[in-house]
Amino acid sequence: MRARYSAYVRHQDTFLMASWHPSTRPAELTHEPGLLWRHLDVSHSDHTDDTGSVHFSATWQQGERWGILQEKARFTREAGHWYYLDGDVSHLPLAPERNKDCPCGSGRKYKRCCRP
Ligand SMILES: [Zn+2]
Numbered sequence: 001m002r003a004r005y006s007a008y009v010r011h012q013d014t015f016l017m018a019s020w021h022p023s024t025r026p027a028e029l030t031h032e033p034g035l036l037w038r039h040l041d042v043s044h045s046d047h048t049d050d051t052g053s054v055h056f057s058a059t060w061q062q063g064e065r066w067g068i069l070q071e072k073a074r075f076t077r078e079a080g081h082w083y084y085l086d087g088d089v090s091h092l093p094l095a096p097e098r099n100k101d102c103p104c105g106s107g108r109k110y111k112r113c114c115r116p
Contacts, residue, residue: 003015036060043057070090
């Protein structure tokens with residue numbers, strides 16, 4: 001899961017496709033232009049022998065726009081490899097304030113961090 005997040009950050013499509021279960025894998029991946037993934041919070045994860053679930057929040061920035069993608073993702077294991085299956089996704093807007101903590105999680109004020 002964290003490996004897939006890192007792959008989204010770096011646009012490593014080969015890994016993203018390889019770790020996506022063939023039954024639900026899209027034909028190709030698209031990345032929103034100018035969208036940066038800024039932070040990942042995993043709130044819950046568990047698995048049995050061959051199914052797993054991960055609840056996470058991923059914070060993104062696109063210029064002055066920010067948001068959080070929340071997902072309850074499902075994974076399945078085949079031949080010892082975990083694959084992303086699908087997930088329930090919801091979106092939340094974020095409105096960072098210049099004198100408050102930056103949503104990227106750096107601990108710095110927004111105006112001294114990711115503010116464009
Ligand atoms: Zn920041």
